[in-house]
Amino acid sequence: MKLAVPTHEGNVDDHFGHCEYFTIFTIGEKNEILNSEILKSPEGCGCKSNIAPILRSLGVTIMLAGNMGQGAINVLYLNGINVIRGCSGEVNKVATDYLSNNLTDSGLTCHSHEGCH
Numbered sequence: 384m385k386l387a388v389p390t391h392e393g394n395v396d397d398h399f400g401h402c403e404y405f406t407i408f409t410i411g412e413k414n415e416i417l418n419s420e421i422l423k424s425p426e427g428c429g430c431k432s433n434i435a436p437i438l439r440s441l442g443v444t445i446m447l448a449g450n451m452g453q454g455a456i457n458v459l460y461l462n463g464i465n466v467i468r469g470c471s472g473e474v475n476k477v478a479t480d481y482l483s484n485n486l487t488d489s490g491l492t493c494h495s496h497e498g499c500h
Contacts, residue, residue, distance in 0.1 A: 384410040386481065387422075387443040387464075388474045395470045395477055399451040405434075406474045407443060414482045416475075435462040447477050447486070 469489025
């Protein structure tokens with residue numbers, strides 16, 4: 384399994400479409416982090432970019448994100464990537480919390496770019 388986290392300076396970026404890069408975690412059979420890698424964000428990396436199929440081609444099936452609009456959620460789901468919204472903090476801790484079942488989806492969706500920063 385692979386998890387992706389929109390990242391800025393080592394923390395979950397508050398808005399998926401504006402992230403600096405994605406941290407991608409490879410998870411082992413015992414729910415442990417085997418390694419992580421960085422994927423630079425494409426220009427305009429929100430729902431109108433090609434980031435979802437790129438992430439899927441790398442094997443990502445889970446997106447741990449801060450805020451995200453419905454368009455991005457739809458594109459990720461169509462590419463087989465489930466989304467957990469409302470994440471914040473240092474990306475390694477967020478990934479560990481997810482693997483320990485200590486994260487739940489906030490259910491909140493951005494409706495405008497101004498309201499999600």
